[in-house]
Amino acid sequence: MLDRALITLPLTGARPIDSYDPRFAELADAVLRGRYIAAAEGAARLLGERFYDVRLLSYFLYGVVVEQGVGGLTWTLSVVRALADAGWQGLGPVQSQQKHIKASVRWLFDAMSRRLLHLDDDPQGRARFMEEWDDTSRAALIDAGEALAVQLDGLGDLNLAARKLVSALRTLAVAPPPPLVEPTPPPAPPTVEEEGEDEEPAAEEDAEEGYDDDDDDAYDEPADDSDDSFDEGSDHSFDEDAEEESDPSSEAPKRPAPPARADRPRLTAPPLAAAPAWGELLERLTLFEQLVEDGATTQAAVVADDIEDRLNHFDPRRYFPALFAGYYAALAENMSEIEEAWEDRESARWRVLRQLYQLDPERFRRAR
Known part of the structure; x- marks a missing residue:
């Protein structure tokens, strides 16, 4: 010791x-x-x-x-x-x-x-x-x-x-x-939650009720807004009376009902929950500054070479895996439909939607 x-x-x-x-x-x-x-x-x-x-x-x-x-x-x-x-x-x-x-x-x-x-x-x-x-x-x-x-x-x-x-x-x-014995988790999608797990349900409730109390809500709002528009489109796109009067044979096959909010994959992750590789990079940056200040040029050059190699091959998924977990969970769950849509990338509709996405993401989100 x-x-x-x-x-x-x-x-x-x-x-x-x-x-x-x-x-x-x-x-x-x-x-x-x-x-x-x-x-x-x-x-x-x-x-x-x-x-x-x-x-x-x-x-x-x-x-x-x-x-x-x-x-x-x-x-x-x-x-x-x-x-x-x-x-x-x-x-x-x-x-x-x-x-x-x-x-x-x-x-x-x-x-x-x-x-x-x-x-x-x-x-x-x-x-x-x-x-x-x-x-x-x-x-x-x-x-x-x-x-x-x-x-x-x-x-x-x-x-x-x-x-x-x-x-x-x-x-x-x-x-x-952390508890000595892990409690039975509530029903939730299989996402990577590294930090702030106890605080997220409250943040989601705030986002649903329109609150914007802190920066964490700002991370959750895009996902919640998307969820709300999805709910509105699925819950209100058909009027009950209209369904009773319409001819069932003339209707297009209905899409399955969307999963309940608690069952959907999270589309956001805890803000910048970093992997150990991120801490290693920060330590190397600090060490480089120290070596330069110490006049240890050769050692500083060795560290700089390592830093440059890491930056030239920088993959944010390696450093912030939790940030992308929700995206890949949702992508995996809907891969068949998304892959089918990808095949239409050369169409005029795709090009128009892409332009709208770049110019006005909010209107793009509501487009059907």
Whole structure:
């Protein structure tokens, strides 16, 4: 286990370490690969030799958070606050000290925020975290985060990163831990729901009743509007009296009644529920900025090459699978009819509908 006793404040007797030391490259590579505990252990060995460099410290502190959960996060915030109180005294590197401090502490805050928002990606880590995540620890951590954000007020990116961390703490504070035994789910389509499952029914009710209270409703409105027009077309396109008087033999075969709202596939997903690959990309972007600021051009070039490769082959379905789950569920359910319609893509009707779709999506939706 990582030893917190390595960091004894105030920091005294610091030794300088060369930014081009190959041990830095090893730690950066471990972080790049998501091996945060290994990076923290390597940083701990150097800190034990009194190389009190803020870059090493940030790797060590984040490793403590990953390994030790709530207790590690509480201790880490207290260390950062104490260092800020002391004006970051005793921290290297001496050259461009403030620039390195801002970059490294910002990385630490961003990494902790992502960790909190994506705890579900690490079931064992989440279990350890939730063992201590009670009302007392919630309140204490949120208070500590807010105090740190106030303390860093005026430091631009650092203040913003601290407030993002507080936001992540608040988000986790209102999210109940997963039950030990999964309850029997209500009838619903087989869609991927990664986040915000408890809040979605209320959002759908709001959209049905015409409310527009928040941004989440804005995501749901297009799907609900489409559903409502579909209901209107199916429920009111035939008058009951007209059906009784009409000649059954002259009627075209009726389409099956549309499924009830609860049985239809969701056409929207929780807003930007990201896959772990998205977090990896963000970490690489942050690492690249750090390496550039450190003057580690060769390592930065390696990271930039990886980032460019990911961007050149960027597939949003890989990074945000939940966003497209509803679309593919609906497409699979109606594939026969849609495939038949696709065969008509060269027709005049298709071209006119496509023009209307591009010019006026709302009128396109109502077109029959």
